[in-house]
Amino acid sequence: xxxxxxxxxxxxxxxxxxxxxxxxxxxxxxxxxxxxxxxxxxxxxxxxxxxxxxxxxxxxxxxxxxxxxxxxxxxxxxxxxxxxxxxxxxxxxxxxxxxxxxxxxxxxxxxxxx
Amino acid sequence: xxxxxxxxxxxxxxxxxxxxxxxxxxxxxxxxxxxxxxxxxxxxxxxxxxxxxxxxxxxxxxxxxxxxxxxxxxxxxxxxxxxxxxxxxxxxxxxxxxxxxxxxxxxxxxx
Numbered sequence: 071x072x073x074x075x076x077x078x079x080x081x082x083x084x085x086x087x088x089x090x091x092x093x094x095x096x097x098x099x100x101x102x103x104x105x106x107x108x109x110x111x112x113x114x115x116x117x118x119x120x121x122x123x124x125x126x127x128x129x130x131x132x133x134x135x136x137x138x139x140x141x142x143x144x145x146x147x148x149x150x151x152x153x154x155x156x157x158x159x160x161x162x163x164x165x166x167x168x169x170x171x172x173x174x175x176x177x178x179x180x181x182x183x184x
Numbered sequence: 185x186x187x188x189x190x191x192x193x194x195x196x197x198x199x200x201x202x203x204x205x206x207x208x209x210x211x212x213x214x215x216x217x218x219x220x221x222x223x224x225x226x227x228x229x230x231x232x233x234x235x236x237x238x239x240x241x242x243x244x245x246x247x248x249x250x251x252x253x254x255x256x257x258x259x260x261x262x263x264x265x266x267x268x269x270x271x272x273x274x275x276x277x278x279x280x281x282x283x284x285x286x287x288x289x290x291x292x293x294x295x
Contacts, residue, residue, distance in 0.1 A: 071243070104283055113188070113274050113286035114227070159227065170215070170240045172284065174227040 072097045072164050076175025084183050089150050091178045093160035094142040102163040103136060103143045104172070107156045114159060118145070150182045186211065188287035190275050196293045197265050205260040205290045209277030215239075216258040217284060218250060222271040230273075233258055265294045 073096045083089050093103075101122040106114035120127045120134045120143065127134050133146040143162075147154055157179050161172040189208045197203050209216050218230040229242040233252035247263040256277075262269055270293050276284040 106286075111288070113276075113288045116283045116285065119283055161227075170217070170232040170234070171229045171242065172217075172227075173229070176226045 072100070072162065072173040074160060074162055074173050074175045076160050076178060078178060079176065080179045080181070082181045082183065083150055085150060085152060087150055089145075089147045089154070089180055089182075091145045091158055091160070091180075092142060093144070093162075093175050094140075095162050095173075096141065097162070097164040098138075098141065100141075100162040100164045102165075103134070104161050105132075105134060105145050106159045106161065106174075108159065108177075109156045117158075147180075150180075152182050152184050155180055155182045188275055188277050188285055190273075190287040190290050192290060193288070194291045194293070196295065198295055199265055199267060201265050203262045203265060203269075203292055205262075205273050205275075205292070207258045207260070207275030207277075207287060209256050209258070209275075210285055213277035213279045213282075213285075214256055215278045215280075216252055216256065217276040217278070218258070218260050219274045219276065219286075220244075220271045221274055221289070222268075227274065231260070262292070267294050270294045 076093045104119035107117045108114040131148045136143040157177045160175040191206045215234040219227045221227050232240040236252050250260040252258045272289040274289045276286040278284050
């Protein structure tokens, strides 16, 4: 089955610094790559997503890049703020028999120190 | 608009019992997804329902089952509960190819 590896598992940065989280996947048929943020006691919230026909997408301080050849995609958060502290998950959807099924990475605990 | 709502927020059961978890999707969404989030294991796909039909299923035993009602709400049933079923169960909804929107989950504890 599909496998998504996410690194690092924990990330600690100072307020104002940038944070980068990377994910690799195994299924070359993957065509959809969302990123979710999960705060304590809440469900995951979509923060940005990208489809396989696009290499990069940006939304204010958040950007995602996709390299289909290398089968990896990354989340970039610039000018981090304490409220960015949360667990971040990458995911992908492979299509075919995996249509409708997201495979998630193991999560990254991001801590932004004031 | 109201988000995905799940009930109950917490559920405590004894090994061998059955648990029923409920989910109401965002208004207008026809697809409902169930995920299990066990401690330290990330989110694992359980089930996908669309227009009342089961469309896809993850690698879970048959004692995990569910259904979707005509109003698109959904139920997840877990029979013969085992200790390792203790987890946060998340429901998400979507419309066609739109992104998944998650609820805040039901915390199931099996003792």
